[in-house]
Amino acid sequence: MTVPDVTVVIAVYNTMPYLTACLDSLVGQTIGPARMEVVAVDDGSTDGGGALLDDYAARHPGLFTVLHQPNSGGPAAPTNRGLALARGRYVLFLGADDWLGAEALERMVTAADTWGSDVLIPKQVGVNGRLVPQGIFAATAASVGFEDSALAWALADTKLFRLEPLRRHNLARNEDLKVYSDQPFTLAACLRAGRISVLADYDYYFLVLREDRGNVTQRAGSLDRLRGVAAVQWVAAEHAAPGPQLDAIRARHFGWEVPQLLQADLLRQPEELQRRICDGVADLVRQFGAREVYDRLPVADRLRLELAATGRIEALRELIRYEAGHGDPPVVVDGRRHYAGYPAFRDAALALPDELFLLAEAPPDPPPPTLVQQVWRGAVPAVLRRRLRRYPAWRRLAASVNGGRR
Numbered sequence: 001m002t003v004p005d006v007t008v009v010i011a012v013y014n015t016m017p018y019l020t021a022c023l024d025s026l027v028g029q030t031i032g033p034a035r036m037e038v039v040a041v042d043d044g045s046t047d048g049g050g051a052l053l054d055d056y057a058a059r060h061p062g063l064f065t066v067l068h069q070p071n072s073g074g075p076a077a078p079t080n081r082g083l084a085l086a087r088g089r090y091v092l093f094l095g096a097d098d099w100l101g102a103e104a105l106e107r108m109v110t111a112a113d114t115w116g117s118d119v120l121i122p123k124q125v126g127v128n129g130r131l132v133p134q135g136i137f138a139a140t141a142a143s144v145g146f147e148d149s150a151l152a153w154a155l156a157d158t159k160l161f162r163l164e165p166l167r168r169h170n171l172a173r174n175e176d177l178k179v180y181s182d183q184p185f186t187l188a189a190c191l192r193a194g195r196i197s198v199l200a201d202y203d204y205y206f207l208v209l210r211e212d213r214g215n216v217t218q219r220a221g222s223l224d225r226l227r228g229v230a231a232v233q234w235v236a237a238e239h240a241a242p243g244p245q246l247d248a249i250r251a252r253h254f255g256w257e258v259p260q261l262l263q264a265d266l267l268r269q270p271e272e273l274q275r276r277i278c279d280g281v282a283d284l285v286r287q288f289g290a291r292e293v294y295d296r297l298p299v300a301d302r303l304r305l306e307l308a309a310t311g312r313i314e315a316l317r318e319l320i321r322y323e324a325g326h327g328d329p330p331v332v333v334d335g336r337r338h339y340a341g342y343p344a345f346r347d348a349a350l351a352l353p354d355e356l357f358l359l360a361e362a363p364p365d366p367p368p369p370t371l372v373q374q375v376w377r378g379a380v381p382a383v384l385r386r387r388l389r390r391y392p393a394w395r396r397l398a399a400s401v402n403g404g405r406r
Contacts, residue, residue: 005035005109006160007088010096011078012053013043013071018097018208023056025099026063031106033063039085040064040096041078044071049096076173076181079157083172086163093157093182097208104204108160111199115142118193119186120160121151122204130209137200144196147244151196152252155232157182158205161189179220180228180257184235187249191239222261222269226280229253233288250288251296258284259301262308267320278308278316285309294356299340303356307344315344336362 042050057064126132135150173181240246294302307316332341339357
């Protein structure tokens with residue numbers, strides 16, 4: 001049996017009517033049905049999605065493989081089942097409410113073959129207001145890393161993966177995670193990849209924010225999100241190189257996912273749940289070195305993390321209320337240092353370090369000129385100094401007298 005170039009894996013659960021556009025985009029791929037296969041796993045849909053999959057499989061023999069199973073409670077299990085059946089040299093995971101540009105698969109496979117990519121990130125576009133970080137798509141690149149790109153902000157599994165390394169390392173989603181199960185999987189694949197590439201020359205992948213906000217991440221609870229972040233950080237702690245690579249991954253999650261749980265929505269939760277969320281944040285901060293990347297985070301985010309991590313829940317509530325009523329705080333200038341003047345700044349009862357509030361620090365003034373420098377500048381007119389610069393010996397003398405400045 002001929003091995004297809006690429007397998008597209010789709011986990012399907014109640015994504016009508018978006019599923020139709022998703023499947024149509026696969027049927028219309030310019031790579032052609034002979035070079036691709038689609039494995040679609042219906043995870044107990046109740047909206048007619050399973051029947052639609054069967055209809056497409058009947059109308060396009062050999063292109064679609066459809067499996068039906070009882071609902072598993074999340075995308076991890078059906079995605080793993082689809083991955084286990086993949087036969088292509090590459091595998092692409094496609095959301096059942098998303099779709100591909102017509103040339104997407106052909107362009108991706110060609111680029112991955114040309115560059116020898118183990119992971120290839122195609123340009124993604126948000127639809128209906130879906131937020132898709134665009135930093136990684138600044139330019140097409142044959143090779144990127146966590147240290148020199150926005151790769152840490154692109155950990156969804158909406159990528160082309162070479163299948164052989166996934167099999168060799170036995171990579172799959174953690175089925176205990178209700179949300180973010182793709183991020184530990186993607187991070188593990190990237191940290192083991194020989195080459196990670198980016199294609200930014202075409203709109204490859206369209207991600208949809210559904211009208212009913214029914215996307216799994218939109219429906220996930222705070223504690224489920226914390227468990228997902230912890231799973232990502234465990235992968236990073238085990239496989240990322242200490243230093244810039246590990247710090248980039250930590251800064252992404254402690255600068256985005258975790259602070260998002262400590263904003264206005266927190267106040268609408270029961271007090272017991274608020275305490276559990278803050279306890280979960282405290283565990284993450286302690287276990288995964290969040291304080292080591294505080295300097296990479298906005299003041300408001302590092303302040304939220306520290307208040308939660310140290311159990312100052314009422315102060316955290318006050319911070320959230322202050323932001324809702326006042327927006328950005330005033331700037332407090334103390335010598336060369338500029339601080340965010342939140343009410344908690346230098347509050348004796350809280351005793352938080354000033355560094356948490358630091359916005360910027362002015363560079364030190366240059367040292368005053370030495371006596372020799374003053375004599376040089378006073379004895380030799382500026383016009384003559386400029387003329388003498390054409391002579392190497394004079395340039396060296398001027399540099400020595402002026403502390404390196406000519």
